[in-house]
Amino acid sequence: xxxxxxxxxxxxxxxxxxxxxxxxxxxxxxxxxxxxxxxxxxxxxxxxxxxxxxxxxxxxxxxxxxxxxxxxxxxxxxxxxxxxxxxxxxxxxxxxxxxxxxxxxxxxxxxxxxxxxxxxxxxxxxxxxxxxxxxxxxxxxxxxxxxxxxxxxxxxxxxxxxxxxxxxxxxxxxxxxxxxxxxxxxxxxxxxxxxxxxxxxxxxxxxxxxxxxxxxxxxxxxxxxxxxxxxxxxxxxxxxxxxxxxxxxxxxxxxxxxxxxxxxxxxxxxxxxxxxxxx
Amino acid sequence: xxxxxxxxxxxxxxxxxxxxxxxxxxxxxxxxxxxxxxxxxxxxxxxxxxxxxxxxxxxxxxxxxxxxxxxxxxxxxxxxxxxxxxxxxxxxxxxxxxxxxxxxxxxxxxxxxxxxxxxxxxxxxxxxxxxxxxxxxxxxxxxxxxxxxxxxxxxxxxxxxxxxxxxxxxxxxxxxxxxxxxxxxxxxxxxxxxxxxxxxxxxxxxxxxxxxxxxxxxxxxxxxxxxxxxxxxxxxxxxxxxxxxxxxxxxxxxxxxxxxxxxxxxxxxxxxxxxxxxxxxxxxxxxxxxxxxxxxxxxxxxxxxxxxxxxxxxxxxxxxxxxxxxxxxxxxxxxxxxxxxxxxxxxxxxxxxxxxxxxxxxxxxxxxxxxxxxxxxxxxxxxxxx
Numbered sequence: 186x187x188x189x190x191x192x193x194x195x196x197x198x199x200x201x202x203x204x205x206x207x208x209x210x211x212x213x214x215x216x217x218x219x220x221x222x223x224x225x226x227x228x229x230x231x232x233x234x235x236x237x238x239x240x241x242x243x244x245x246x247x248x249x250x251x252x253x254x255x256x257x258x259x260x261x262x263x264x265x266x267x268x269x270x271x272x273x274x275x276x277x278x279x280x281x282x283x284x285x286x287x288x289x290x291x292x293x294x295x296x297x298x299x300x301x302x303x304x305x306x307x308x309x310x311x312x313x314x315x316x317x318x319x320x321x322x323x324x325x326x327x328x329x330x331x332x333x334x335x336x337x338x339x340x341x342x343x344x345x346x347x348x349x350x351x352x353x354x355x356x357x358x359x360x361x362x363x364x365x366x367x368x369x370x371x372x373x374x375x376x377x378x379x380x381x382x383x384x385x386x387x388x389x390x391x392x393x394x395x396x397x398x399x400x401x402x403x404x405x406x407x408x409x410x411x412x413x414x415x416x417x418x419x420x421x422x423x424x425x426x427x428x429x430x431x432x433x434x435x436x437x438x439x440x441x442x443x444x445x446x447x448x449x450x451x452x453x454x455x456x457x458x459x460x461x462x463x464x
Numbered sequence: 465x466x467x468x469x470x471x472x473x474x475x476x477x478x479x480x481x482x483x484x485x486x487x488x489x490x491x492x493x494x495x496x497x498x499x500x501x502x503x504x505x506x507x508x509x510x511x512x513x514x515x516x517x518x519x520x521x522x523x524x525x526x527x528x529x530x531x532x533x534x535x536x537x538x539x540x541x542x543x544x545x546x547x548x549x550x551x552x553x554x555x556x557x558x559x560x561x562x563x564x565x566x567x568x569x570x571x572x573x574x575x576x577x578x579x580x581x582x583x584x585x586x587x588x589x590x591x592x593x594x595x596x597x598x599x600x601x602x603x604x605x606x607x608x609x610x611x612x613x614x615x616x617x618x619x620x621x622x623x624x625x626x627x628x629x630x631x632x633x634x635x636x637x638x639x640x641x642x643x644x645x646x647x648x649x650x651x652x653x654x655x656x657x658x659x660x661x662x663x664x665x666x667x668x669x670x671x672x673x674x675x676x677x678x679x680x681x682x683x684x685x686x687x688x689x690x691x692x693x694x695x696x697x698x699x700x701x702x703x704x705x706x707x708x709x710x711x712x713x714x715x716x717x718x719x720x721x722x723x724x725x726x727x728x729x730x731x732x733x734x735x736x737x738x739x740x741x742x743x744x745x746x747x748x749x750x751x752x753x754x755x756x757x758x759x760x761x762x763x764x765x766x767x768x769x770x771x772x773x774x775x776x777x778x779x780x781x782x783x784x785x786x787x788x789x790x791x792x793x794x795x796x797x798x799x800x801x802x803x804x805x806x807x808x809x810x811x812x813x814x815x816x817x818x819x820x821x822x823x824x825x826x827x828x829x830x831x832x833x834x835x836x837x838x839x840x841x842x843x844x845x846x847x848x849x850x
Contacts, residue, residue, distance in 0.1 A: 290732045305730040309723035309790035314716055319731030321713050331711040360723075 220245050220381055220413050221266070221297075226275030226285075228261055235261040236272070237438040243382065248404060248414045250424040250445075253434035254457050259417050262434070263384050266415070267299040268292035279381070298375035299384040306367055308360030312352065313337035315359055316344060316374045344373040348406055365396030372403050376410070383407060385416040389423055401427050421450050435459045531835055532782055532799045535828070539803065543810040555813065563692055567760070569805035570698040573798060574753035575769060575776035577705050578746030580797045583780050584709070585742055586722040586789025587641065587648035591655035592750035592776070595633055596769025597663040599626035599754030604672035604764025607679065619678035622758075627751045633659050634747025638740035652743075663766035673763040683759030694756045701752065705745075706794040714738065722789030775804050778825055782832045803828065 223241040227234070235258045243249055251259045264270040266277060268289040277285040284292055293299075306315050314321070317337045324333040338355045345352060350369050352362070359367055368388060375383045388404070389397040404427050407414055418424050424431055425445060433440040433456040440456040455461045540556060547555035555561055575592055582589045603626035610618040633655050640651040664670065686692050709715040717738050720728040728735055750769060757768040781787070782803055783796025807828070808821045 289730075293732075301730075305724070305727045307720040307723035307727040307790075309719055310716065315727075318716070318720060318727060319733055321716060323713070329707075329711075331707075332713070332716065 219243055220280055222278045223262075223266070224276050224278070226262075226265060226272040226277065228258075228265060228270065228272050230261075234437045236265070239275070239434075239439055241432060241439075243413045243415065245381070245413050246408050246411045247430065248408050248416065248428045250428035250431045251415060251417045251434065252419075252421070252424060252431055252453060252457060253440070256436070257434040257457070258437040259434055260386070261437075263299065263386065263415065263417065266292075266382075267297060267384060296379065296381035297384065298378065298380035298382070299386070300368075300371045300375065300388065301386050306359050306371060309358050311338065311357060312345070312355045312359055312370055313339075313341040315370055316341045316377055320378075340377065341370075341373070344377040345369065347376065348373050348403055363396065364392045365399045368392070368396070368400050369403060372407065376407065376412070380412060382413045382415065385414065387417055387419070389418065389420060397423070421453060424453075425450065433457055532784060532796060532803065532832075535831075536799055536803050536806070539806055539810070543806065543813065546814055550814070555810075559690065561809070561813070563686070563695075565802070565805050565809050566695045567692055568809055569798075569801045570692075570694050571753055571756065571772055572775050572779050572804055573698055573702065573801040574749050574756060575772050576749075576779045576797050576801055577702060577794070578742075578749035579776055580780050580783070580785060580792055580794060581705070581709060581718055582648070582742050582746050583785045583787070584722045584789060584792045585718045585738070586725070587739075587742065588777075589637065589648065589652045589743060589746045590773065591633055591637060591652040591659055592746055592753075593770045593773030594656055594659035594663050594766070595630050595747050595750040596754035596757070596772070597766045598633070598659050598666065599630040599751035600758045600764035600768040601663055601667040601672050601754075601766050602626045602629045602764070603755055603758045604674050605666055607674045607676050608672060615676045615678040619676055619682070622676075622679070623755055626755050626758075627748065630747045630751030630754070631744055634744040635740070637743035637747070641743065642736040642739035660766070660770075667764065667766045670767065671763050671765045674758070675762065679759045680762055683756060683761070694760065697752075698756075701749065702794060702798060705749075709794055714741070718742065719790060722791070724790075775825065776801075778829045778832075779804055781836070782828060784832075784836070786836050 219242040221241070221243040223239055226236055226239045228236040237258075239258075239262060241249075241262075251262065253259050261270065265272050265285070268284065268287050268291065272285055275285075276283055279292075279295055279297065282295075284295060284297075287295075289299075307318065310318070311334075313334060314332075314337060317340075322333045322336055323330045324336070325331070334356075341355055342352070348369055350366070350373070352366065359370055362370070372383070385404075388400050392400065401423065404414055404416065416428070428445055430442065430444055431448065431453060432442050433453060435457060436459065440459060441461060443452070452461060544555045547553060575596060579589055579592060603622035606622040606625045607618045610621065613621075637648075637652055637655055640646040640654075641648050644651075682693055684692075687696060709718065717728055717733045717735075720731070720733065721735055721738060725735065728738075753772065754764070754768055758764040779800030780792060780797050782800035783792060783798070785792025785796065804825055807824050811821050811824065812818060
């Protein structure tokens, strides 16, 4: 009866990123090399071509919005990046290193954190444990390994503070917190574990208006830290407010890609409907 | 502090990973006073702090968490008062009464310990009712089959056999539930039937009596004439389970699986392995209950655990666990077991027909569930949502 089987918890070793490090400094340089490169990716589900020859680049500190109608292939694309699904052909590189074919856990350890709609927080556990879930810190008391809850809580407080959030009682189960605060915890987990890329699936859906604004502020803070962000949204207002670039999918193919300053809502809608397709 | 790299985890401290581009944590330096590269959005209205609702929630949380303690004290006071007014003497001041209550509570607690973990992980284990019986009769049969051995040796062999045989249905439970995704209620109900049949088959009837000095003294002697041996053993096992649940990664994963299975899966937790461990632990403590039974009565009964099963389930829920998983503690289960034991023994003590204990325990379970529900309402209150 091995209650603490070795290998149950993922390792706490540093992520091994083989590729070149990104641009130094603010990480906002527009001409820096892409941190993520998707090339010619195709994916079929039965007769449905969910992704058709997709090319996509993402630079450090860039916020890329993925837009498209339902079934356009947004989720398929981010699932392939996150390692949940594998592409049928094409390749995905993180800082030069191929990541297609890897497990979601490996991809996560390499620095791509995906924040899903249901947030993947355990509501009954406190903030500290949630941020460290799967990578808990232990200390020894009289030689007996014990969870270091206090330390994890302090680290969590620091990570949240870095995002401009103050919670006075971190020992409270996160189920007691608001939707925006929970979103912030999920994001600060990504920040704490030094994600290079954060993928957010509809981060503002199911939130009230003030909380939507808070989440958009969080996205700007991540960006300022040099984290690259891909976010899926149906809300064009949000997209135009926070993203640098928009990538529009239509029935599995790339309908177009625009710098946010060079396009309009009308054009994006036309692309989503397949009326404007870049060659 | 989060900012000082020396105290970060191994992963954080070794730079070069993540988006730590220049190797000296630019974002952190910026925090420490460097000019921000891009104007940060001002959070003029920072996240709603939870100050205001904190105190209220804390208080209510405390009340819902402490009600079982209060209830325990209340029924103790009740029986004590009754004893004084009718018999003119103390109830809990009497060592024999306390020992009897503790022995009854031990039987319930042993069945309930492993079950607590299973219920926190949002499962249930019904098979423990007859796993205890199977262990009890196996121990008795083994001891009976080895009359020429030294009693201590045959006792040890009997205990070992009982635990090993109990782990078989525990393993099957874990296999059905983790590999085949059988709902634990159905899977363990099936194993309830299988182990029930096996227990009666092994016993070749209902009970197997033994004559073994070691077993008798294990089940009935008292350390320094005060502390019954089963209570001491149960205390040690209980402390270990508390450690497991409250202070280890295993415990965190059990809570996480009950709170949001996806959170555990996404965090890379091997939930299959945890599920196996849970049902093995549950079978293990049920086996201990069976061993205590055989030792105490010098007879193994196939249905030794059956009447205790529902009391054990009740003890877990009275102790603050929720059927939907994610909550519960070992200390709560200890209190729950004590409450049921006191009701059982106390009602007999004051001369009530024993059937009243079913009614009383049933009512206490309902109260426990009502309180659990009010706790769920509190959680929604806390987020400001309705």
